[in-house]
Amino acid sequence: MSQAPVARLQEVTKRIGSRTIIDRLSLEVNPGEVFGFLGPNGSGKTTTIRMMVGLMAMTSGDIEIGGHSVRKEYPLAASQVGAIVENPEMYKYLTGYQNLVHFARMNPGVDRKRIDEVVELVGLEGRIHDKVKKYSLGMRQRLGVAQAVMHRPKLLILDEPTNGLDPAGIRELRDYLRQLAQAEGTSVFVSSHLLSEMELMCDRVAIIQTGKLIDIRSIRGAAASEHQQTEAREVLFEVDHTDAALGVLQGQGGVRIADGQLALTAAREEIAETNRRLVQAGIRVYGIRTKTKSLEDQFLEVTGGESVD
Template identity: 65%
Template sequence: MSDQTILQLRNVTKKIGNRTIVDHLTFDVPKGEVFGFLGPNGAGKTTTIRMIVGLMAMTEGEVFVNGMSVTKNFEQAMTQVGAIVENPEMYKFLTGYQNLIHYARMNKGVTKERIDEVIKLVGLQNRIHEKVKRYSLGMRQRLGVAQAILHKPKLLILDEPTNGLDPAGIRELRDYLRKLTQEEGISVVVSSHLLSEMELMCDRVAIIQTGKLIDIRPLHTNGSDAAATQQVVFELDNPSAAIQALSGQIDTGEISVLDGKGISLPLERENIPNILKVLVQAGVNIYSISSKTKSLEDQFLEITGGEQIV
């Protein structure tokens, strides 16, 4: 296993009676990545998370956290994990700071400096000495994240962390998770039913259906992907003239006409200037150019056949 691979699943399977809940899941999560977990209702997401953190036994397969086997070296592996499964649990009659002190006593080596560092990291400096019962749901989620990363885990697992949060709270959580990966080098595995938020939050997403891994898709491209083929839309005054001008001159994919207002075709970025040159020489007026990419929601519905997610 690579030194940069924090979480590794190999043929992880869960059977209950004759029913297979999770079917030979295999994937890796590298250091510093936010990895999303998506699937239709009953696909096995929460079951997989429970097996990763040892709340449920695997029927087959193995999970490694930072190189340590969850089944063979459970205690050592769990020292590398921070998790919130469903809702963060804490003592509401205590302050946020008192909750963190209480949790720190359960983990060796957590200093006062580390507690202060984590409080600052999740942005609770101004409210940490108030009782938790006065916290909003978003603040409780942030305190839960602070509690989960006190012992400097390599892996943070969040099951539906955006449940009940308003848009501002969701954005705050997204920003904090990104900050964690950048400043602490933590890998984050997050399960959520909000596809738009997962698209903004995650570097990659795994899509599972009926317990099987269907696909793993990157969500954020970088410079090395600049040459990748993308669907490019040209808003034109004369689509038929454009198609005639392009036919046989440039190697393009299938050209689609868009309601008589333009054309769409798959292109590599470097070929766009050549297309423009041909169209201008043919006397076609071009009003705009844009790339058309499928949203995560479109991709998800395409892969799963429109099944509802949870």
């Protein structure tokens, strides 16, 4: 598979009147990655997505999807994209199946067999011939996913996909997106204002605020784990006698007692070494926990906890 980015946003700017909604936003989405697009409400996530799928015009800059400019070659760019923008609004007076037939006719290469396949994929076999007005929000969400993936797009764009889903539905969607990225090499571009969710779903996360890109961070993957091996982090040891343990480890980096546990700063190898010393000194160790900096902490760190303006 080529490593050229699936989507490339270059200096994308959107101005409405004198207000700059998106300010020179540039980023790239790689093949097969789940890319998170994180920002507080009103930061410009949906506007960016609308520009990526051609629902809104850019004031300046360009977006390429699979090497085709959304500005100049819209149909070619759009043929590689599947999307749900905000809520998956389908034709309520048609059945789920008729809705899929409708959208299948608009994309080349989707036959009846493929429609049946995606219906099964999203688990709607039992209700697909019911009218959409009888569907629950969760079922509409599934139908939305079905129409978005049926033409095997290279890039799947989902705007706040977990809105209105129950925890089981969120988990299912998350597993499905990861499977799609791994098995079919589909890149997923997913926006959310929920940090914890992005942390579980994404390989990389871009953080935007008031229309500006603030940072892009890797959540998992090789780069992140290598990082984890050498960087010293806060570690908590749960032991039977904290005072005795403190004595054993006297002088080691920042060792102290916190919340009835032994806290210290250590890198990966040092953790094992510390544990060995404690055990040798006859102290019972019930648990070792490293405090990872959550995306939420990172998010608040980079945005400075500012409010939306």
